[in-house]
Structures are given as structure tokens and as C-alpha cells.
Amino acid sequence: MAPFQSAAVSSSEVAEALRGCLKWFAGVAVFSAIISVLYLSGSIYMIQVYDRVLASHSVPTLVALSLWLFATIVLQGFLDAQRLRMLARIGARFDEVLAPRIYALVAAMPLCAPTQSRTSAPVRDVDQVRGFLSSLGPTALFDIPFTPLFALIAFLLHPWLGLLVVLSGLVILGLTFLVDVLNRSISKMIAGTAVQRQNLIESTRRNAEVIVALGMDVPLTNRFQIMSNRLTDAGLRASDVVSTVGTATKMIRIGLQSASLGLGAYLAIRGEISAGSIVAASILTSRALAPIETAIVHWRSFLAARESYFRLGECLALAPEVDDRLPLPGPSRRVQLSNLVVVPPGGTSPILKGVSFEMASGDALGIIGPTGSGKSALARVLVNVWRPTRGQLKLDGASLDQWGKRLSAHIGYLPQDIELLEGTIAQNIARFSAAPDPAAIVAAGRAAGAHNLILDLPRGYDTPIGDGGIGLSGGQRQRIALARALFGDPFLVVLDEPNANLDGEGDEALERAIMSIRARGGVAVVITHRTPGLSATNLIAVLKDGQFSAFGPKSEMVRRLPTVYGSEQSPRMAERVST
Template identity: 25%
Template sequence: MKREKSVFYHLLPYVKRFRWIYICLTAMLFAGIADGLLFTWFLQSITNGAIAGDVTKVQMFFLFGAGLVLVMMIVQFLNVYFESLATNKVKTSLADDLFDHLLRLPTRYYTSNHSGDMVARITQDVNSIGGAIGSNLINLIRQPLWAAAAFIYLVTIHWVLALLALMLGPATTLLAKLCGRLLRQNGQWIQQLTGKLTEFVTDSLAGHLIIRTFGLESDSSQNFKEQNGRILELQLMEGRHKAGLQAGTIGVSLAAQIVVIGVGSLMVIHKRISIGELIAFISLTQGLISPFTNIANTWGGFQRSLAAVERVFQVLKEPTALQTLPTGEGVEVPNITDGIRYKNIIFSYKNNHPLLNDFNLEIPAGKTVAFVGPSGSGKSTIFNLTLGLYEPNSGEIEVDGKKLNEDVNQMRKYMSLVPQESFLFSGTIRTNIALGKIGSSNHDIMEAAKAAQAHSFIMELPLGYETEVGEKGIRLSGGQKQRISIARAILRNAPILLLDEATSALDSESEISIQIALKALMHNRTTLVIAHRLSTILDSDLIVVMDKGRIVEMGEHQELIQRDGLYSKMFAIQFKEYTKFQKLKDV
């Protein structure tokens, strides 16, 4: 019960949020119980009237019964409507909060958890919680109240027969407790495996090119079938648990009915109760026993819902990196005058060997600084820390004299990023460029595209700027996606630019055009560049050479070449590879 209380504790704010709906549901709950008791009284009275030959009484109760049916229909309609309203309102609200929470989680969470599992929690798990805040929850409240009301009414007819009928009911409670524990555990396994299957499907669809190229279709299909088969086994096991629970509860219910009919018939023969009272007793016995049987059945579904609720709140319990959600609306920020400073930075991703160790660097405002070095030297980590995606283990980063960690959201407004691997969202080219500054005019979007050398190819497309790019921009070439990504950064017009090999996906002709566009954009802006091709950063004001998380060299291109250090060796290797490539090309 402690686990159930814990789940209810987390769900309570959502119930309170829509308390007026639950108040209406409570009113309908009592109205439904009253209707059931009135209907039993109607059966008893009209039957006794018929046996007594009282035509007037029968006619009066007939009209009463017709009106009661109408009232019961209205109550049932409102009950189902409010139940649906409460369930869907809570699910929608919980899904909204879960998505907002995901957006506020630190980058570490995204690198440690699969996106497919996150999708499963916000879709499948949220949709599976309905029983915990809707029908199952309401029934768990309604059924005991209905049983109590039915028992009190039956006691007024004949208390011995009422006790006899009641004795069989609690047997289903023991059955429910046993099966409920099994159903909940089974439900948790199903939810977990479903999340894993969603991960696999997400990876398979995203990596369809690799699957097709390497002929992995059969292996992928077999893998899917194995995982799906394990889920099927658990679902069948769940079916067996439910079947056993259902069979046991039906057996108890029928046994109670038989006892009441048999003993009640003897009482009628001995004139201890009337035929009308026996009919009322038989009718209401179901109302007395059914709550026990329904609770047993409802408990199984309730446990499955709780398993989904626990998975949702596992995410909601994760500590967030953002207190509020930043907006992408265009806000002009002033150019920086005090540059960027990294002071005694120590950082590791998993609290093991530091990736950056005592990193110190000052980047003057308006200058272009390129970071070069072998893979794993810490170049991308510098970008991640500058963007505030991670916090240093120790040390500080200052942007224009302000500490980055004091207001990361505001500091990010000073920055614009062009990643090495361009990411486009499903939608049009126009909407993807406009993400650089929400609310930008069509003229500004077009000017940014022109500056990024993207306008020409966009206008050659049948729908121009309204062309749908597809999932992750699949309908465009790598170079086209990169130019749209650069246009998005240009539109942002931020005083700090972070370029992660921004021209890596372009052909030589386009690269020259983009380099010209970027050079104009970089003018009077503080620019950080990660360079893999050293030929792209020869004009940088400062080149920072990194190795194993430390700065091993700094200076301009010619100065570093003359030192004959790591940079000089890297440049010589790339120059040899370029010369060799040109010779092969000439052949």
C-alpha cells in the first residue's frame, strides 16, 4: 500500500487542478447509488402491488419507473462524460508537464537515456495511466460505497439473509490482492519492454540507410520479432492472471446468488418475507457482491496503470537544469565588449578522469579563435560548456564580464551555433530558418538565406521557401541542409558565433561562397571555431591547439608553423594528404 500512496501523492496535484470535475463525478457517484436503491425499491413495491391486485399502485409505480429510467440515463451519461473529461484533462496536463520537464532536463540526461524510451513515456505510459485517475479510481471509490448502501437496504428487509449474502463477498478481496500484485509486476515488465522496443524501432527507422546498405533487414526483423514476442508472453501471462481473477469473482457472485435464491425461497414459503422482497433481495444481492468482484477486476487494471504512472514520475523526479523555459523570440542583445574568459576549468562527463584540466583562456571581444587538436582533446567540450549545456566541475566561465552560470538563458541569447551535423525539423524551409529568431519577417528570412548562399537553390525548388524538408531534412542534400543551418545562425544575429566546422558538408564551390558569407558575418563578432580542416582557419586571430584537455600551443598560423610543434605536424599531414589526393585526381 505504501507504493500506491506514493503514486497518489504525485497524482494529487493533477486531481486538485481539475477538482470541479471530480466534484461533479462525486455527485454523479452518489446519484448513481441512489438510483440503484430506488430501482430496487421500485421492483419490490410494484411486485407486491401486483400480487395484491392493486391496479392503482401498479400504475403509479409504472410511471415512477419510467421517470426513474430517464433519470438513470441522464446520470449515466453525465457520469461517463465527467469520467472521460477528468481522465483526458489529467493525461493532457501530465503530458504537457512531462514534455516541459524533458525540455528543462540537463544535457547529461539526454546523453544517458534513449530518445525512444522518452517517447514511450510521454505517449504510451501517459496514455496508460487513465485507470489510475479515471474509471478504475472512480470504481474503487464507488464500489465500496455501493456495497455499503446495498447492505444497509438489505438489512432493512431481512438482516440474517443480508449477512449470509455478505459473507461470500470478502473472498474476492483476497483473490484481488494476490492477482493484483502479479498484475502490477507484470505491467511494469510490459512497460519496460515496450520502451525498449520503441528504442529499437526508433533506431531502425533512423538508421534505415545502414540497414539497407549492409543487408540487415532480416536481422532487424528477427530482432523485432524476438522483442515483440517477449512482450506477447507477458501479455498472455497478464491475460491468465486476469482470467483467473475473473473466473474466481464470477464463481463467488453466482454462489451468493444461489444461496440467496435458495434460502429466500424457503423464507417466502414460511411467510417470513414477501415475493416482492425476495425479488428485491435477488436484485440487490448483485449490488452487494458485485462491488467485491468488480473491485477485484478493477484492481488488476489499476495496478497496470500504476506501473505506467511510476515510469512517468521517474522522469518528473529528475532534477532540472532550467527553472523556466526560454523563448525563441527575437531579442536584440548588445555586442559584447569584454570577451569570454575561462578560469581554472576542470570538467569530466562521468566524474572520472577530467577531460579538461585547469583550462584557462581569454578570448578578446570581436576576435576569431579557432580550436584545433586530435579527437578527444576537448574542443567540443569547450563549446558545450560555453553554451551552458554542462557546468564545470570547478572554475568559472565569464561572458562579457558576467558569470555564465548565473543566468544561462540570458547568456545564450548572445550566442548562435552552426553545428557540424545540421539538424532540420520537420516543416518548411521558411520555418526552419525562422527558428533563428522567432517572429522574423519574410524579408529578414530571405536576406539570411541570401547571405548563406541558400536563396538560389531554394528558389529552384517547386515550392520555394514553403518546401517541406522531411524528417531531419531528409529531402535535402547535406550541403543544402548546412546552408539552411547557417542561414538560421545568420538570422539570429548574435554577437557570439560558435562554428563547428560549418562548411564540412559543402562542395568546394559552395564552401568558398559560404566562407565569404561567414567572414562578413564574423566581422566585429566574437567567433569560436572548431576546425578539422586547418585550411579553413588560416586567417583566425588566434589558434588554440589542444591535446588531452590542455592547451599546448596558442598563436597565429605562421607563428605556430614556425614553432614546429603539434599544429605544424597536423598541418603538414593534412597538406600531404591534400597533395596526394590532387595527384590521384590528376591521374
């Protein structure tokens, strides 16, 4: 565990997940200590056989020693198997603890850090750390501290034998650090390139139609090939380093083990050690170097896991977990915005500049304005997808952060880009709640004017749809997404271009939906370029350059619209809004 720690992330959620496995780590440490001591049984056996059994020609002593060695080998094998089982459970526990946060992080990172190239990497990072924790790699971390024990026993046999073990360990440790130095930059490049390639794959999947239709597949294929070649070349370089040093380490270990035999024979000839100590010294040398060799074999996966560990800490810091707050009564009175300034995630310039307004229960606000004026940004702030840089947004006098995790139950949102998830229509409308009320699902379908449309589908509300709403038309997706926004009768409903894909019947259904929100005491915000969506509103605002150039009752705004909107289409828009 120690190699993962650093002051920067020692208190992070990732470190907490590892600390939650302390009892398993303690078990691994205890078993490692016992296993290391049991490894001495081979040396003790050889000393006793050569120095006692051969001298006394005692078969019963040989049998007793052999049975004892067999018992220690069985116990050692059992403990080693249990140690590996513990490591597997440490990896599983680490994944289990972080899984909910990692999924939430994957959803939040594109919102809080859209320019990050590794927004889809946290899942792979968790897999990387879990894979290392469940492998043989950590055993070296627990076995290496016992290497001095074998060196000490070698010193007890003879100082020269102990010195040989120490020098052997230093040589192999030097090779281990050499692997670290040579592979450090390569590992970072591999991780970065792998993320970029995966992002390209995901982007290609999302935009397959445009890529094929516009002939972008050929240049993107070339781009993918370049990334793959770069990744392969870096992987080969890293593999060459590890394999070369690993082979050198194995050869050195075999050579040193043979050297210990030769040195032991020389010392035995001079009468400084017994014959049994010759073989014992060779076994001690081999065992002292074995965990270092294991560390080198798994060094590449250790480096990758270490990089993943630190990346996870950084990513989780970007989207802190929302604290569970004291439950507040559901909002029912008003929505207040005060001097709202918003800088988009990853940006430097504000897109909303001091926006303020207040809406009461039963109000519906229609927001119009030119492209790029900040309408969608305002929608994202209203539903707590983006956080304001300055200013306040309150529901019934409580800021959004005071609602905690329960805020989403009081908000309905229809984004400009409709995204439905793989599942049934009922699951999508119910926001994939664990045990939704069927009556509430049907009520939301009716409120969105989508009930009959859904019943016409092969299996009605139980009709399965693919990722992104595959199998449905644009209008069907929009109506179902509207039902999702209305599910549970949320107090604040924000609709961003809700009629972009609707026909005349859909426009009428949208109008009825907005009127139903007002009738039950909710608040609706409708952002649109098309005037039918504004006919059910009682307030209209014009947003230009991140500020409201006009805000007021619809009856008043219809008269002012031609002057404040500044467009040749304003008279016609005013006429249609008034109807």
C-alpha cells in the same frame, strides 16, 4: 486519485496535473454518490411491489411506483453519461497540462540521460494514464466506497443477508489482490520490453541506409522478433490471469446472487423477512459486487497507468522545467569560461578538465585537437546542451541559468551531425518560430552564403523538406543549418565541424559568415579538423586530453603550432591557417 499517490511523487508535476482536475474529480464523486443511491430504487421497488401492491391489488400504486422507477432509471442513466463525459475531460486536461513539458522532456532526456532505455516513453506514458482516466476504470474507484452502504441495507433486511454481502465482497476483493500480485512483475516486464522494441524501431528508422547496406537487417529482424515474441508471451500470460480471475469472479458473483435468493427464500419461509426482501437482497448483492468486478476487468489498465504515472514523475525529475527569469539585456561584450569540468551525461570520468578562457566582442576562436580530446563536448557546454560539473560559463558576467528561457535567442549552434526537421526551409532557418520576420530569414540565408542556393530550389525558401533534410545534399543541409545558426544575429555562435560537407565555394561562404559575426560584434567558436574554417579567426586553441595545451592569437599560434599540436600535419596546417 488516491491509488496514484505516494510520498515520493506527491509534489511532482504529474500529481499537480491531477490536482488541476480536482473540480472534475469532485463532480465525478458527487455523481457517483447519487448514482449509487439511485441504484437502491430497484430494491425499494421490488419490496413495495411484493409487499404492498400484491397484497392490496392496487393498480394505481403499481403505476405510480413504476413511473417513479422509470424516472430514477432515466436520471441514473443521464448522470452516468455525464460522469463518463467528466472522466473523458479529466484525461484530456491531464494530457493538455503535461503536453508541453512532455515534448520538452523527450528532447532533453537524450541529453541528460542518454543511457536511459526509455527516453521515448513519456509520450506513451501520458497516453496510458489519459486512457485509463477516460475509461470506465475510475468509476470503480468512486463506486467501491458505497459498497458498505448496500451491505448495511442488507443487514437491515436481515443480518444473514448482510453477512452474505460482506463475505461476497471479501472473496472478490481477494481475487482482485491476487490479480495484482500475479500481474505486477509481468506488467513491469511488458513495459520494459515495449520500450526496448520501440527504441529498436526508431534506431532502425534513423540508420536505415547503414542497416541495408551492411546487411544488418537480418540479425536486427531476429532481434526484433525475439522482443516481439517476449512481449506477446508476457501479454498472453497477463491476459490469461485477468481473464481467468475475471471469469471466476463473474461465476462467483452469479452464484452469490443466486445464494442470496435462496437464503432470502429460506428466511421468508421462516417468516423472518418479507417476500419482497428476497429479490431486494439479490439486487443489493449484485450492486455491491458490481464495482469490484469492474475494478478487476480494468485492473490491467490500472496497473499500466500506475506504472506510467510513476515513470513520468521520475523522468520529469531528470529534466526540471527552466524557470522564467528577469529579462536581461542581450549579451554584447564577452564570453567567460572559468575552470570548466565536464562529465558527460551517464558518464563517470570528466571529458573536460579545468578549461578556462575569455573572448571579447568581435573575437573568433578556432579550436583544433585530436579526436576524443573533448572539442564537441566543449561545444555542447557552450550552447547549454550539457551542464558543467564544476566551473562557470558566463555571458556578460551572467551565468547561463540566469538567462532562463531567453538564452537560446542569443546562441547560434551548428552541430557536427546536421539534423533538419520536416517542414519548409524557411521554418528550419527560423527555428520554427511562430511568426518570424521574413527579412531576418533572408538575412540569415545571405549571411550563410545559402541565399542563391535556396532560390535555386523549386519553391525557394518555401521548399518543403523531409525529416533529417531528405531531398537535400550534405552540403545543402550544412549551409541551411548554418543559416539557422545565424538566424536573429545571436551573440555567441558555435560551429562544430562547419565545413565537413562543404566544397570550395562553401568554404568561402563559411569564412564570410564568420567575418560577418565578428563585424557585428558577435563571438564565434569554430571547431574543425579542416583549416579553411580557421582563416577567419583571430584566436586559436589546441585541445588535448580535455585541456588546452595552447591558447592565443592566431599570429602567435601559427609559430607554436608544430610543437604544441604534436602532429606531422602541423607544419602544413600552420601554413594554411596563416593564409
